[in-house]
Amino acid sequence: xxxxxxxxxxxxxxxxxxxxxxxxxxxxxVIESPPIAPVRGRSRGTLPVVGMFALxxxxxxxxGRAILMPILFGMIMAVVLAPVVERLSRFRIPxxxxxxxxxxxxxxxLVLAVDLLVLPAWDMLAELPAQVQALFAQLLEWLRGFxxxxxxxxxxxxxxxxxxAAQGITITGALLKMAESFIVSAVSACLLAYFLLSxxxxxxxxxxxxxxxxxxxxxxxxxxxxxxxxxATYFASVSMINIGLGLGVTLLTxxxxxxxxxxxxxxxxxxxxxxxxxxxxxxxxxxxxGMAFTASTGQAFLLLTCFVGLTFVEGQLINxxxxxxRLALNxxxxxxxxxxxxxxxxxxxxxxAVPLLIIIKKFADQMPGWEAVAEFLAR
Numbered sequence: 001x002x003x004x005x006x007x008x009x010x011x012x013x014x015x016x017x018x019x020x021x022x023x024x025x026x027x028x029x030v031i032e033s034p035p036i037a038p039v040r041g042r043s044r045g046t047l048p049v050v051g052m053f054a055l056x057x058x059x060x061x062x063x064g065r066a067i068l069m070p071i072l073f074g075m076i077m078a079v080v081l082a083p084v085v086e087r088l089s090r091f092r093i094p095x096x097x098x099x100x101x102x103x104x105x106x107x108x109x110l111v112l113a114v115d116l117l118v119l120p121a122w123d124m125l126a127e128l129p130a131q132v133q134a135l136f137a138q139l140l141e142w143l144r145g146f147x148x149x150x151x152x153x154x155x156x157x158x159x160x161x162x163x164x165a166a167q168g169i170t171i172t173g174a175l176l177k178m179a180e181s182f183i184v185s186a187v188s189a190c191l192l193a194y195f196l197l198s199x200x201x202x203x204x205x206x207x208x209x210x211x212x213x214x215x216x217x218x219x220x221x222x223x224x225x226x227x228x229x230x231x232a233t234y235f236a237s238v239s240m241i242n243i244g245l246g247l248g249v250t251l252l253t254x255x256x257x258x259x260x261x262x263x264x265x266x267x268x269x270x271x272x273x274x275x276x277x278x279x280x281x282x283x284x285x286x287x288x289x290g291m292a293f294t295a296s297t298g299q300a301f302l303l304l305t306c307f308v309g310l311t312f313v314e315g316q317l318i319n320x321x322x323x324x325x326r327l328a329l330n331x332x333x334x335x336x337x338x339x340x341x342x343x344x345x346x347x348x349x350x351x352x353a354v355p356l357l358i359i360i361k362k363f364a365d366q367m368p369g370w371e372a373v374a375e376f377l378a379r
Contacts (some may be wrong), residue, residue, distance in 0.1 A: 002287035065345045070185045074192030080235045223366045230362050237322045242269040256303050258293050272351045326377040
C-alpha cells in the first residue's frame, strides 16, 4: 500500500440520534442510584416556638424560686463540702457521720454568727430612724447653702424626717420578713446538702450506669470531678479573700470609731461574695455609717476612701493570685448574669450567679462542641 494512502485520514462519520440513546446498563445505574433529598428552608415557625419556650422557662424559674433556689444552694453546698467529707472518710469515718459532723459545724457557726452579729445589729437598727433624721437634717442644711437650695429643700424638714423615721421602721419590718424567708431556705438547703453528702457518689454511679457507651461514662466522670474541684477551689479562695477583707474593714471601722466594727467587717465579707454589686453596696453603707457615727462628713469620706483602697488591693492584687486565671470569667457576662439572677431571685440569685457560670464554663471546657460557649465565658 502506498504511503499516501496510509496517511489519508479516515472519514468522520456523523453521529446519529440512535447512538445517544442510553444503554440498559446505564438505565439500571440511574434507576438504582438513591434520590437526592431536596434542601428545605428553615421553617418560619421555629423562631416563635423557641421564643415561647425561652419565655416559659424564664417564667417557670421566676415562679419556682421558692423551691429551685434552696435546691441549687444545697447542691452547690454539697459540691463545696464534698472534699471535706471525703477526707473524713479516709480516717474511717462513714460518709453519713462525716456529713452530719460537717453540717453540725456549719450550723454551730451560723448560730454563733447570729448571736455575735445579728442580734446586736438589731439594737443598732432600732436607732436607725434617729440616725436617718440627723442625716436628712444635715443634708437639708447643706442644700440650703446653695443658690437654688431653698427651692430644692423645704424650709421645714420635720415632715421629711418623720417620713425617714417611718421608712426606717418599714425597713426593719422588711428585714424581719427577709430573715424569716432566709432561715426557711437555709434549713432546706442544709438538709438537701446533708442527703447529697451522705450518699457519696451515688448519683454519679447512677449517671454512669444509665449512659450507653464507655466514652460517655468516662466523660461524665471527668466533667463531674472537674466541676467539683473547680467550684470547691473557687469558694475556698474567695472565702479566704473575703475573710481577710472583713478583718481589714473591722480594723478600719474600729479606727474611725464606728460602733460594732466586727459587724461591719462581717457584712462586707458576706457582700463581697457578689462581684461588683457587693463592693458598691458596702461602700454606700460605710459612707452612710460614717456620716451617722463619725464627727464630720470629711471623716466619712475618708473612711470611704480607705475602703476603696482596700477593695482595690483585694481586687487587683490578691484576687488574681489566689483565684487564678483559670477561674477568671468574662466581666461583661458576670455583670449580665448578676442582673438577670438578681432580677429573678433577688440577693440569693446574685450569690448563685457566679457559681452557676463556673459550672457552665467547666462543663463547656470538657464537652466537645461547646468550645464556643467556653470561649465566650472566659476572660
